Amino acid sequence: MRATVGHAPNQANRPVTGIRQQPGTPEDELADRFRAGDELALREAYDRYGRAVLHLATSTLVNRSDAEDATQATFVAAWLGRETFDPAKGSLVGWLLGIGRRKVIDRLRSAARETRVVETVRQLPEPAPAGSDPDTVVDRLVVADELARLPDEQRRMLELAFFDDLTHQQIATVTGVPLGTVKSHIRRGMASLKRRWEVDGAAPGARPAGISGAR
Amino acid sequence: MQHLEHDRLVFLALGESEADTSDRTHLDACPHCQAELEGLRHVAGLGAASQELRELPDPPEHVWQGIMAEITEAKELPRLAADRQRPDPAGPVTTDAPPGPRRSRSGRWSRLATTAVTAVAAATVGVVGTAAVLRDGTPAEPTVVASAPLAAYGSTPPAAQGDARVLGTGELHLHVANLPAVPGYYEVWLINPRNMEMFSVGVLGDNSDVLLPLPPNVDLGQYSIVDVSAEEFDNDTAHSGDSLLRGSLTG
Numbered sequence: 001m002r003a004t005v006g007h008a009p010n011q012a013n014r015p016v017t018g019i020r021q022q023p024g025t026p027e028d029e030l031a032d033r034f035r036a037g038d039e040l041a042l043r044e045a046y047d048r049y050g051r052a053v054l055h056l057a058t059s060t061l062v063n064r065s066d067a068e069d070a071t072q073a074t075f076v077a078a079w080l081g082r083e084t085f086d087p088a089k090g091s092l093v094g095w096l097l098g099i100g101r102r103k104v105i106d107r108l109r110s111a112a113r114e115t116r117v118v119e120t121v122r123q124l125p126e127p128a129p130a131g132s133d134p135d136t137v138v139d140r141l142v143v144a145d146e147l148a149r150l151p152d153e154q155r156r157m158l159e160l161a162f163f164d165d166l167t168h169q170q171i172a173t174v175t176g177v178p179l180g181t182v183k184s185h186i187r188r189g190m191a192s193l194k195r196r197w198e199v200d201g202a203a204p205g206a207r208p209a210g211i212s213g214a215r
Numbered sequence: 216m217q218h219l220e221h222d223r224l225v226f227l228a229l230g231e232s233e234a235d236t237s238d239r240t241h242l243d244a245c246p247h248c249q250a251e252l253e254g255l256r257h258v259a260g261l262g263a264a265s266q267e268l269r270e271l272p273d274p275p276e277h278v279w280q281g282i283m284a285e286i287t288e289a290k291e292l293p294r295l296a297a298d299r300q301r302p303d304p305a306g307p308v309t310t311d312a313p314p315g316p317r318r319s320r321s322g323r324w325s326r327l328a329t330t331a332v333t334a335v336a337a338a339t340v341g342v343v344g345t346a347a348v349l350r351d352g353t354p355a356e357p358t359v360v361a362s363a364p365l366a367a368y369g370s371t372p373p374a375a376q377g378d379a380r381v382l383g384t385g386e387l388h389l390h391v392a393n394l395p396a397v398p399g400y401y402e403v404w405l406i407n408p409r410n411m412e413m414f415s416v417g418v419l420g421d422n423s424d425v426l427l428p429l430p431p432n433v434d435l436g437q438y439s440i441v442d443v444s445a446e447e448f449d450n451d452t453a454h455s456g457d458s459l460l461r462g463s464l465t466g
């Protein structure tokens with residue numbers, strides 16, 4: 001039933017946003033159609049990034065139905081405010097996550113208010129069960145997305161370094177790629193990850209001026 | 216001062232290299248390289264933590280349905296929401312309200328048309344603030360240019376039915392009842408019975424009433440069939456072939 005656009009739904013190594021950068025399915029084109037009000041682009045954006053937004057919500061909000069509400073609210077707000085999306089200031093997924101972050105923070109704040117009321121009544125200073133920090137989750141998603149978009153070789157080398165904790169020499173041995181080439185892939189890959197984090201990340205310090213355009 | 220090479224910072228951040236004395240001396244004295252190293256370390260940490268994000272579950276289907284329902288509703292009601300705040304509801308509704316960010320598609324309607332549309336929306340779409348809009352006086356009924364009773368089509372349960380009215384404002388007002396539940400959504404079409412050419416007029420949400428703008432140049436003499444179809448979320452913009460209701464416009 002569900003449409004799957006731009007990716008095979010159950011492939012073994014599925015990147016966070018459900019896409020590997022593929023020729024013929026450029027992000028820019030999707031972002032343009034989204035901005036122009038093409039409802040198919042909304043579905044496509046949802047297919048690609050719905051998982052990331054839901055993950056942001058479920059890992060920060062305790063209540064599952066709140067998380068689904070926040071995901072829904074994120075896409076509705078993004079669609080209704082699509083004209084405010086500025087591709088010059090970041091990627092579509094970065095913008096969506098910025099909106100998601102605000103939806104999540106709104107809910108966390110109102111939950112905190114309720115908790116305070118309950119505490120006042122009961123005089124029980126029991127802390128609310130805490131989820132992950134939204135900014136960190138957004139940053140992780142952004143970096144994961146960029147990692148998935150790197151050229152295959154760069155991605156492969158970085159994954160071996162990040163996930164398998166291999167030294168560059170070990171990576172060279174495992175892959176048969178010369179050490180100098182390994183180092184150069186890793187250096188370029190890291191530069192791309194850092195740049196992307198600076199553009200689309202949420203944490204203080206990631207960028208000078210907060211999340212652009214997101215409401 | 217000579218900065219550390221960027222390669223060097225990357226390898227330090229990844230723990231691939233150990234900082235030697237000269238690295239440390241420079242880093243202690245250079246906020247720029249320090250900040251760069253911090254940033255790279257942070258990104259490396261985020262990268263390492265991203266492994267668990269590779270197999271995220273899909274959102275449940277009802278989240279998408281909620282999104283569709285909300286945006287469909289928002290499409291129908293922006294004007295209504297704006298007019299609700301008007302202090303003098305007895306006066307004629309004018310269109311000098313500041314344009315909201317999402318009213319782009321309503322720009323072509325005239326001031327008069329807006330009045331009528333608002334009235335119809337208030338009278339028929341009982342979702343938001345109906346009482347607020349209606350509390351003063353009864354809005355004039357809009358002119359009906361053509362209408363069609365809609366009947367169950369094909370294997371649709373016969374209880375399904377509806378009415379289509381083309382208003383003088385250039386909108387199609389649809390009222391439906393007892394539509395069978397479908398896994399996707401309902402779409403409204405105008406069909407030319409002579410050659411079966413058709414075009415989509417819009418989507419019918421969960422409400423039993425909807426107002427859809429028609430293209431200003433539509434020839435209702437040709438496109439005289441109103442059709443409501445069951446569509447799936449399959450990225451196929453063509454008619455699914457599964458018609459639930461049909462009726463022929465007469466004016």
